[in-house]
């Protein structure tokens with residue numbers, strides 16, 4: 299059943315959208331109206347063509363197939379099969395859409411064992427832990443590592459998947475119930491509720507709009523009604539968090555060398571980093587890597603003392619940092635080396 303969907307203004311300025319033909323943009327938007335509230339849509343090209351382009355007899359089915367491939371390469375959709383049927387999960391669906399009263403998905407869920415699915419959850423979440431709001435590789439591996447649903451990359455980045463409603467409490471593997479977590483938080487939380495975990499950590503804020511895990515799972519929505527304001531918070535919050543985390547990270551790296559460095563307006567720095575992500579299409583993981591690198595480099599550490607300078611010289615910094623980190627690829631395209639499941643912390 300088709301549903302009414304909305305288009306956020308940012309959609310049009312997204313550079314990935316700019317790389318698509320007009321037909322591809324229309325197909326992508328059309329997919330939202332046939333997707334369920336998880337952002338999952340039946341993925342057979344003939345199904346999509348007949349529903350989204352019913353009057354376009356001359357549109358070759360091959361063009362739809364090619365467009366789906368392109369969406370997949372651009373990490374806009376995740377393709378998977380279940381019982382021989384094709385499905386697509388629209389990766390940033392919940393960011394594009396505000397869902398007032400999410401309905402339970404009528405489509406099968408992607409397999410949590412699928413490495414690409416897990417990587418796309420990290421990508422969707424900007425490699426930021428939903429519990430401590432830090433980029434996931436800042437700490438050494440916790441004792442007991444590795445445990446379930448962790449992924450370790452060549453560059454040492456470790457992310458894990460946390461179930462917002464734990465599996466032991468019948469939490470699903472649908473994307474709205476999965477969130478990126480650092481291994482420390484994931485292990486520390488165990489089967490506790492997010493609220494209990496944050497309270498035990500001393501980081502729970504009563505009435506906070508930024509409490510992680512406010513993404514409603516379908517099991518919750520049967521008894522709860524989300525207001526539009528709450529849903530807006532849910533979809534806007536991750537982007538707001540990334541830029542502030544990175545601005546703070548840059549400030550703290552500078553302070554390591556110069557403890558009396560005057561505190562800048564972190565809000566202004568965050569706005570500049572937001573531009574780097576939205577307009578320049580930099581991922582939070584790459585920005586973090588470049589900040590780390592430039593603050594260690596004897597020449598650049600004295601030149602990059604603001605987010606503005608970071609943005610201005612970003613291409614040069616990224617190239618230089620790559621030259622000195624052979625094998626360190628963009629987090630968005632990281633090769634995986636290991637996947638471990640010996641202990642289940644969920």
Ligand SMILES: [Zn+2]
Nearest residue numbers: 427430480483
């Ligand atoms: Zn964490």
